[in-house]
Amino acid sequence: MFNMNPLNLADAQMQLWIMLLVSGILGFIIGYISRQRTIRELEGELASTERAVDDCLKIPAAVVAAADNETLVLNRIRARANEINFARIGVASAANADDLKVIVGVGPFLEKKLHAIGIYTFRQIANFTQEDIDKVNDIIEFFPGRIERDNWVGQAAELAVKK
Incomplete structure (x- = not known):
């Protein structure tokens, strides 16, 4: 019959080398x-890991006892006291402080937080505007809307009149 061996073609070896070169390329x-x-995936993971490490380095690593935790919170709050407009609500000192725990919703620690930012009297709380309420709420790290729900301003106004 006939012999169809492709390797017997004249340019068969050249075709094999070309196919080998093309497959290699x-x-x-x-x-x-x-x-x-x-590489792009690994670089993305590296960037996110570096951000996480930077975030971890920003957090103080000191382990504190429960008693020191209260001091840390009060110091953090005290550092933001300058954000409050005392020209509008009034200035008071610890010497003429009212018992703010009489206001429904204010407990002993919350009273310490208020004292830390310079709020000592019922009159100061009675003078709060909505902006003051929002700012104080943010500074003392209290539940949003709680000051309005407990009506601190109304209670403080009544207590200031009774005083």
Whole structure:
């Protein structure tokens, strides 16, 4: 019959070398693209890990006892006392402080927080505007809307008149 051996063709070896070269180039291109994608993914993970490490470094690593925790909170609050407009609500001192725990919703620790930012009297609380309420709520790290729900301003106004 006839003999159809492709290796007997004159340019068969040249075709084999060309196919080998093309497959090698395609393999290199596919590997290069795959490696670049892997590099981008790893760089993204590295960036997020670096941000997480930076966030961890910003947090103080000191372990504090429960009693010291109260002091830390009060110091953090005291540092923000200058954000309150005392020209509008009035200035008071510990010497003429009222018992703020009489107001429904104010407990002993909350009273300490209020004292830490310079709020000592019923009159000061009675002079709160909505802006003051929002600012004090944020500074003393209290539940949002709680000052309005417990009507601190109304209670303080009544207590200031009775005093």
